[in-house]
Every structure is written in structure tokens, then in C-alpha cells.
Amino acid sequence: MTRPSLRPVVFLDRDGTLNPDRPGWYLTKPSEMRVYRKAAPALRLLRAAGFRLVVVSNQSGLGRGYLTPATLGRIHARLRRQLAAGGARLDGIYFCPHRPERRCGCRKPKALLARRAARELDLSLARAAVIGDKRADLGLARALGVPGVLVLTGHGRHERPHCAPFKPAAVRRDVLAAARWIIKNL
Ligand SMILES: [Mg+2]
Numbered sequence: 001m002t003r004p005s006l007r008p009v010v011f012l013d014r015d016g017t018l019n020p021d022r023p024g025w026y027l028t029k030p031s032e033m034r035v036y037r038k039a040a041p042a043l044r045l046l047r048a049a050g051f052r053l054v055v056v057s058n059q060s061g062l063g064r065g066y067l068t069p070a071t072l073g074r075i076h077a078r079l080r081r082q083l084a085a086g087g088a089r090l091d092g093i094y095f096c097p098h099r100p101e102r103r104c105g106c107r108k109p110k111a112l113l114a115r116r117a118a119r120e121l122d123l124s125l126a127r128a129a130v131i132g133d134k135r136a137d138l139g140l141a142r143a144l145g146v147p148g149v150l151v152l153t154g155h156g157r158h159e160r161p162h163c164a165p166f167k168p169a170a171v172r173r174d175v176l177a178a179a180r181w182i183i184k185n186l
């Protein structure tokens with residue numbers, strides 16, 4: 001059953017990890033998408049080390065009616081453009097559109113979207129990691145059985161005490177430091 005063609009992967013949270021986030025706020029306009037300065041360098045390093053790069057994001061603003069799927073598509077086009085300007089690209093963007101109350105199967109910390117990405121993109125969960133700023137991201141890492149790296153950008157500082165039960169493999173200042181940890185340790 002070994003499939004040598006499977007690719008190592010880093011699953012990346014979006015808001016608070018690749019771009020700013022703050023409590024009670026939803027990114028609903030393309031003009032509000034501005035990636036962190038360190039995002040593209042982090043992705044470049046990871047790709048050079050052989051990792052595929054997949055965003056897995058909870059976007060309940062869709063289910064709440066705060067933005068439309070078309071607008072989210074424009075936001076993600078802008079995300080990709082900004083990363084491309086820094087020489088970086090993503091292999092996929094997977095998002096859950098549901099409100100938490102829906103108790104859907106795809107909202108992080110559930111692993112459905114990451115597993116779907118693994119199937120569709122021939123990714124190996126044997127050499128994989130998750131980077132994110134919330135306990136749901138570390139819950140995703142646990143559900144996948146892979147290391148989770150908590151970043152202290154976005155909600156990270158506030159979430160840090162709540163993440164202890166999920167035993168982050170590492171806590172790092174930002175996505176670039178998280179990328180360096182993954183390259184050194186995976
Ligand atoms: Mg986040």
C-alpha cells in the first residue's frame with residue numbers, strides 16, 4: 001500500500017497565521033486581505049524543503065451571511081497574488097463555510113478537509129504538520145496524528161493557555177519561525 005509518490009505537507013491556518021486576525025472580526029472584503037510580511041518567506045522555505053502547502057480554514061462568515069462565496073474567491077485570489085509577489089504559492093485552499101452550530105463534519109478541529117486535500121493532492125500524512133493560531137488548529141493536528149505548531153500571531157497569545165491540553169509540538173513567534181521548526185524537526 002506504500003505510495004512513494006505521496007508528498008509531505010504542511011496544513012496552514014489562514015487568519016492569524018498567514019494574515020492578521022482579531023477577536024470578533026471577520027475578513028469580508030478583498031481589500032482587507034494583507035498577508036504578513038513573513039508569510040511568503042515561510043512558504044518558500046517549506047516548499048524548498050519539499051512540503052506541499054495547503055490552507056485549511058474555518059470561514060463561518062459564509063454561513064453567517066457576512067460574505068458570499070464569490071467574495072471569498074476574490075479574497076483568496078488576492079491572498080494568492082500577494083504570496084506570489086513574494087515568490088510563494090499554495091497547492092490548495094480548503095475551507096469550511098458552516099456556522100459552528102451546524103456541527104458539520106468539516107469545521108476544524110475535524111480533519112475531513114485535510115483528509116480530502118490529502119486524497120486529492122496525493123499528500124502523505126506520515127510527514128505532515130499543522131501551523132495555526134488557535135486550539136482548533138492543534139485539535140486538527142491531533143486528529144491527523146501529526147505535529148501542531150502554535151504561532152503567537154493572531155489569537156495565538158490568547159489561545160496559548162487553552163492549547164496546553166493539545167500539547168503543541170512547538171510554540172513559535174510567527175509562521176516563519178514555525179516553518180523553520182518544521183524543517184528542522186520533520
Ligand atoms: Mg486562525
Ligand SMILES: [Zn+2]
Nearest residue numbers: 096098104106
Ligand atoms: Zn463545515
